[in-house]
C-alpha cells in the first residue's frame with residue numbers, strides 16, 4: 001500500500017524537544033489543527049539547518065509538515081509568529097509558560113478542541129506582554145477544569161444550590177459555599193469570590209488590566225491548588241518547580 005503525504009501548514013507551539021541521532025530532533029508540538037503531534041526535524045541540530053532556530057522548546061510558529069496521522073510527521077519549514085523573547089529571558093515566566101504547556105497537553109489527552117488551543121495561546125501572549133504570569137496561569141487553570149470534566153460550581157452554593165449568602169469558596173468542597181453550608185472553611189474576601197467567577201468567564205485575549213491584591217492572588221491560587229488536588233488527579237512536575245522557585249525568591 002502507498003501512503004501519500006501532503007504538506008500542511010499548522011500553527012502551534014513546541015512543548016518539548018528531544019535529540020535524535022547525531023543531528024536531528026523530535027519535537028512535540030501543540031497545534032491548533034491536530035492537537036498534540038510528534039514531529040521529526042531532520043538535521044535540525046546542524047549549524048546550517050534552516051530548522052535550527054525554530055526547532056526548540058517554546059517556539060510559537062507556523063510549521064510546514066508532511067502530516068502523518070499514524071506516527072511522526074516530518075518538519076520541512078518554520079515561520080516564527082512571535083519569538084516570545086520576554087518569556088525566554090525570565091526564569092519565572094519560563095516556568096509558568098512550561099507549566100501551562102504541560103497542563104494543556106494533559107487536558108488534550110481528555111479532549112481536544114480549538115478553544116483549548118486558543119486559551120493556551122492567549123495566555124502565553126499575555127505573559128509575554130508582561131501581565132502577571134501567576135494570575136494568567138490561574139485563569140487558564142480555571143478554564144481547563146471544564147475540559148477536564150470537573151467544572152467548579154461558582155454560580156451558586158456547591159452544597160445546597162443557594163444563590164444568596166455566598167460567603168466563601170472551597171477547593172475541597174467544589175466551589176462556592178453559602179453561610180449555612182460553610183463549616184470550618186477559611187473565609188476569603190468578597191473580592192476573591194467575584195474574581196474567581198470573572199476569571200472563569202473572561203476572554204483572556206481581551207484582558208487589558210489586572211489589578212489584583214496580594215490577598216486575592218493568594219486565595220485564588222489556594223482554591224485552584226486545592227481543587228486540582230481533589231478533583232483532577234493531575235500531578236505536574238513543573239507546578240512543583242514553580243512552588244520551589246517561589247520559596248527561593250522569598251529567601252532572597
Ligand SMILES: [Zn+2]
Pocket residue numbers: 157158159160161162177178179180181182
Ligand atoms: Zn449552601
